[in-house]
Amino acid sequence: MPIDRLAALTDAAIDVLAELGMRGLTHRAVDARAGLPQGTTSAYFRTRKTLIEAVVRRLADLDRADLQAGGLPADAASPTVTLDDIDSVAAGIAAVLDRWMSTARNRTLARYACLLEATHHPELRTILRHGDASRAQARLMLAAAGARHPEQAGNHLVACIDGLVFDRLAGAGARTAPPAGTAASRADLAIAVATLLRAFAGPSSNARQPTA
Amino acid sequence: MPIDRLAALTDAAIDVLAELGMRGLTHRAVDARAGLPQGTTSAYFRTRKTLIEAVVRRLADLDRADLQAGGLPADAASPTVTLDDIDSVAAGIAAVLDRWMSTARNRTLARYACLLEATHHPELRTILRHGDASRAQARLMLAAAGARHPEQAGNHLVACIDGLVFDRLAGAGARTAPPAGTAASRADLAIAVATLLRAFAGPSSNARQPTA
């Protein structure tokens, strides 16, 4: 099983997923998209489930590589990023997000499709731990900044940032927000992210703790 | 075309969509779910596209009804809600969100599936203006609270709140956050929403404006 063949197939599958949706993800569609003869995908992934699992695994791998390339340690063992200059941190995060929405648009859309799929296929959830590394980073950042409940605040922060991305890709933001890949998009995102960082790092996020 | 029959079919379709995903949404599956004889859905919605459009329309209708029942004016002509007591406003919003994730879970999941679908079917986007009313409300609230760029801040706010919901339904929050429908869930959501309201209403969200 040549590894480049597998990568080509799973990458094609990710594109198909992004462009045709979960419904369009078929063995034959992946063959066509990859420019490989019919039957190839079926030979490598005998069942559809294995195909989807391969996609999910590949998404996780690509995300990990992405994080490392962006300078953030994926294992979160070393807290490199601090909140000394919130605006520059926000700008960095905004740049990553903007790439997710432009260059890596298909990958991001495919990930959302898989997240939705994991809702009724729990076995995907163990692989698709999207954002786990980001979450760990966020926790460390917020803890270092003095947040009183960094775990909770980190979860909220990452969920909100994800919401910004989803909104621009699939929600109303697709109409209203500046188009991805532009400086305006990054600026708008940076404003939102900076606001979030300040909010969740500051004392206002510690007003109360859930009582139950 | 009896209206109750149509409603039964589209409601069943929403359930199918939430439980089986876009791939499982077939005429026959809707028949089965609705407990109606095979061929019924096919008779009412000759093509699959009309079925999906009916689902999207129904989702929009249900959302509108939901907002009105919740006391928020759907047309946003009258700004009833102010930010005088942020915590109580946040608690109210949290209650609505928690209902979306428990009682109305299927509907919410179906909406996300349709949003993703609208990515490659633009004609759905005109119908599925999810959150438009909420956005208008948010703008008014933030403007009344003195935000400098209420339009932008409102968009960010609604996107973030949606992110909180999506995270709990399909993301990591499904594992980490307190289960929907409980007081703990509402409390946790209320903390996050209050933080967001304070952040986007306050001056910190007005640090800069996109330059382009």
Next chain:
DNA sequence: TATCGCCTTCTACATCTGTAGAAGGAGTGG
């Protein structure tokens, strides 16, 4: 009551999809 129109239900069928296995071919070791 007979006829008509409409709503419902059933059936047909071409196409698509998932999955398995056969056929072909290139490289390797004897």
Next chain:
DNA sequence: CCACTCCTTCTACAGATGTAGAAGGCGATA
């Protein structure tokens, strides 16, 4: 040169799916 193995490609086929139209039933109207 032959046999063997593995990878690739092709073909088969059962079942699902989208869609159209026929058959059946039921109330209204003359």
